Amino acid sequence: MGQNDAKDGVKTPPAASCKPVYLTLDTGHMEVAPLMADILNKHQVKVTFFAANERTKTGDGSLGKDWAPWWKARAAEGHEFASHTFDHTYWRGDMAGNTVQFKVRPSAGPSEGKDFTWTAKQYCEEIGKSATRLQEITGKKTLPLFRAPGGKTSPALLAAARSCGYEHVGWSPAGFLGDELPSDKYPNDALLKKALRDIRPGDILLAHLGIWSRKDPWAPAVLEPLITGLQARGFCFQTLREHPQYKAWIDSHAGMAGAAPAK
Numbered sequence: 001m002g003q004n005d006a007k008d009g010v011k012t013p014p015a016a017s018c019k020p021v022y023l024t025l026d027t028g029h030m031e032v033a034p035l036m037a038d039i040l041n042k043h044q045v046k047v048t049f050f051a052a053n054e055r056t057k058t059g060d061g062s063l064g065k066d067w068a069p070w071w072k073a074r075a076a077e078g079h080e081f082a083s084h085t086f087d088h089t090y091w092r093g094d095m096a097g098n099t100v101q102f103k104v105r106p107s108a109g110p111s112e113g114k115d116f117t118w119t120a121k122q123y124c125e126e127i128g129k130s131a132t133r134l135q136e137i138t139g140k141k142t143l144p145l146f147r148a149p150g151g152k153t154s155p156a157l158l159a160a161a162r163s164c165g166y167e168h169v170g171w172s173p174a175g176f177l178g179d180e181l182p183s184d185k186y187p188n189d190a191l192l193k194k195a196l197r198d199i200r201p202g203d204i205l206l207a208h209l210g211i212w213s214r215k216d217p218w219a220p221a222v223l224e225p226l227i228t229g230l231q232a233r234g235f236c237f238q239t240l241r242e243h244p245q246y247k248a249w250i251d252s253h254a255g256m257a258g259a260a261p262a263k
């Protein structure tokens with residue numbers, strides 16, 4: 001099927017004329033991950049996954065051996081991968097002093113909920129641990145990008161990550177798809193309408209592979225009508241490898257992620 005052929009009643013514009021958006025998916029409880037993957041494959045949508053080893057409803061963690069075949073299948077389909085830190089570790093603040101250090105709190109793994117003070121090197125190792133695990137599972141090198149849990153960072157944290165080869169990726173204001181919000185106040189139909197109304201070309205979109213706290217799951221219910229609705233409006237989906245803000249970084253840092261941070 002050519003790019004300009006109709007698929008499921010939606011005509012996808014040629015790549016040269018389409019309005020690109022960049023769907024990114026962070027890990028979560030993974031229960032909806034297989035259904036989300038089916039929808040992405042059905043509509044030939046490629047995304048960038050940001051992965052941490054989070055607690056899951058089934059299996060031994062989102063980057064554990066039980067979910068490894070799922071990730072490997074996504075690599076075969078042509079998706080891209082990047083780090084979300086290994087233990088979904090939140091930046092909590094910069095520490096005072098001459099040495100660059102951060103207060104952090106993992107929200108997954110054996111140290112879940114505990115506070116630590118980490119050096120720049122330790123934070124880089126945390127980013128790199130997820131990237132290494134993803135490559136080990138998929139056989140595909142991850143992008144030299146990362147997303148801090150909650151998008152919480154500081155200039156010092158971003159500088160530390162860049163010094164060891166990782167550029168941070170947030171999301172666009174309209175790209176926050178709302179799957180983390182309570183469904184009683186933000187029902188799926190309202191979130192879908194808002195996204196279709198507000199998303200603009202170049203936006204980075206954010207959703208998750210399952211949110212524990214949302215009673216009426218966003219995915220996969222909203223995912224398919226969002227994809228087809230945007231495609232009908234002339235949008236196309238690309239990975240962050242093609243994003244103009246990150247392309248030069250990716251090209252210049254291929255093979256460099258995981259280097260020791262600058263002193």
